[in-house]
Amino acid sequence: MHPQTYPELESSPGRLEDDFVTRRPRADEAVKKVVRQHWNGRAETFDDASHHGVHTADQRDRWLDVLREWAGEDSRRALDVGCGTGVISLLLAELGHDVAGVDVAPAMLARARRKARDAGHAIDFFRGDAERLPFPDDSFELVTARHLVWTLPDPESALREWQRVVEPGGRVVLFEGYWDHEEPWDEYEEIHGDLPLYDGRPPVTLRELLGDEGLRDLAHEPLQDPTLWGREPHHDYYVVGGTVPR
């Protein structure tokens, strides 16, 4: 996969016209800078939590079952957006998909690359923005994103962007939750007001949003099996997906 080149986020000054049309693009870049800082700081320990990393053979098998059902059995060109340390990317590769991952946080990507190398998977990991992907139209047959939409300043445009890079008939599949955070923590204290889905959403609400943004054949399913998370789930977890119209 050869990505188009976009300026690195921190060196992107925002065009002058942006200020006349809307101030949002520049404000969103500032939010993403804080998001990136947060996840860079968590990269070394992210996988230690059983609801993030894969800790047992049973947990791995259970995730593979879910991915087989939602990503399909045939090998697909798959993009894992907001891939983090590559948990879902590696599982998709294990199922035989041709996987790329993209994330805004270099330290998370470094972990993902190391894990893929250790596991013998040829996964391409790119640094990039989920709302402005560095790939041409129709590059993939599948986009996955786990626990990402809550931390995006413009999730609607992200959903459109993910459809742009998936060819018609392909799928967008999100693993999400309704966390209803009691209070923001760390860097999120500063930015949570700029994140429209910060608390997650009930599955029906996110499914409606996927439909509003153009996806079809919508479906969702709870993911409350404790084996998936290595503990009793503390929140409502689910998978929701839709097809990019032809």
Ligand SMILES: C[S@@+](CC[C@H](N)C(=O)[O-])C[C@H]1O[C@@H](n2cnc3c(N)ncnc32)[C@H](O)[C@@H]1O
């Ligand atoms: C909760 S973690 C989930 C990581 C991974 N999807 C998983 O489930 O293990 C959220 C990830 O989204 C990434 N992220 C946040 N905003 C992003 C953006 N605008 N573009 C790309 N990645 C982003 C973060 O760097 C972080 O790695």
